[in-house]
Amino acid sequence: MKPWEILGLIAGLVLMVAACGGIYGGDTPSAVPTSTTPPTATASPTPASEGQRLFTAYGCSACHGPEGQGSAIAPGLAGHTAGQVKRQARAPLGLMPVFPPSKISNAELSQIAEYVESLAGDHVHMRTTDPGESLAQHHWMTLFALEDDSPDEAVHHIDHIIEQVTGEHLSQMNQAREETEGGQLHEAIHIIENMLAGVQVDDLTPSEMHARLARSSVLIDDIDGVLHHLDHLMEALRGDPAVASQVAEIRDLLESGDISDAAHELEELTGRAHEEEHKEEQDDGGGHDH
Numbered sequence: 001m002k003p004w005e006i007l008g009l010i011a012g013l014v015l016m017v018a019a020c021g022g023i024y025g026g027d028t029p030s031a032v033p034t035s036t037t038p039p040t041a042t043a044s045p046t047p048a049s050e051g052q053r054l055f056t057a058y059g060c061s062a063c064h065g066p067e068g069q070g071s072a073i074a075p076g077l078a079g080h081t082a083g084q085v086k087r088q089a090r091a092p093l094g095l096m097p098v099f100p101p102s103k104i105s106n107a108e109l110s111q112i113a114e115y116v117e118s119l120a121g122d123h124v125h126m127r128t129t130d131p132g133e134s135l136a137q138h139h140w141m142t143l144f145a146l147e148d149d150s151p152d153e154a155v156h157h158i159d160h161i162i163e164q165v166t167g168e169h170l171s172q173m174n175q176a177r178e179e180t181e182g183g184q185l186h187e188a189i190h191i192i193e194n195m196l197a198g199v200q201v202d203d204l205t206p207s208e209m210h211a212r213l214a215r216s217s218v219l220i221d222d223i224d225g226v227l228h229h230l231d232h233l234m235e236a237l238r239g240d241p242a243v244a245s246q247v248a249e250i251r252d253l254l255e256s257g258d259i260s261d262a263a264h265e266l267e268e269l270t271g272r273a274h275e276e277e278h279k280e281e282q283d284d285g286g287g288h289d290h
């Protein structure tokens, strides 16, 4: 199937999901439900877990299959960790719609993630037709697995990367695999982060990557993760004053527990990180020291 055909299919499914939402949603005239209360379960003959019920109610099953087994348009979900599910829902990679906290609460998402974690079966992947994109995705999945303390899952994705790369990239990946197997997850994370900046198809810079990781961390309430990536962001931008003041503001918001404003600021920061670093590249003739 060609990418645009997949897109068409997904667009159709999204509409379908939205239309179903309208039925659950009740009295609003719009097709998209505005209420944040979970849709009621469709009658099911056997009592399913709450996570499974939500998986169906929120439309995950429309693309990933009723048991999360996969379909022509979306990968099977067995073998994914809870952290990966949460990240993917809040800050999706590839052709999946985003599910913000206004749509699925953190508590509900945890139940869905628990359900996905309980799925038995082989770990399968979407075969993307773009090798650059699939490579970038395996780096992201490796990173999330490492952050989740799931070394086996990380090695699985590293092996997929190893199949596709050569030269310096290959030796870095072998190194990352060794560190992971030796329990040095933090070292492995740094290798993957550095390589990720080089493989992302849309010209991802290190600062932008850390801004994105900070943003997805805030969305899953991982405040330590946000602070960690903000530190790296400052390093990557070598203390740019405009960014420094925004980072300080975000830290204040996080400290006072104002998570949604912090998330909003982080979103802006992601755009700014992109601009600043590209500007800097032009100023000093292209190279940056990472």
Ligand code: HEC
Binding pocket: 010, 013, 014, 017, 055, 058, 059, 060, 061, 062, 063, 064, 073, 074, 075, 077, 080, 084, 085, 088, 089, 093, 094, 095, 096, 097, 099, 112, 124, 125, 126, 128, 137
């Ligand atoms: C409109 C279709 C659609 C819906 C609805 C959807 N997904 Fe996805 N999902 C996808 C596609 C397509 C991918 C593969 C993205 C890629 O690799 O390009 C994906 C990827 C994933 C992945 C990562 C799998 C991997 O190996 O890369 C997880 C985890 C996931 N989805 C969970 C969910 C959950 C949980 C829900 C419901 C809250 C959901 N999805 C709703 C289409 C969908």
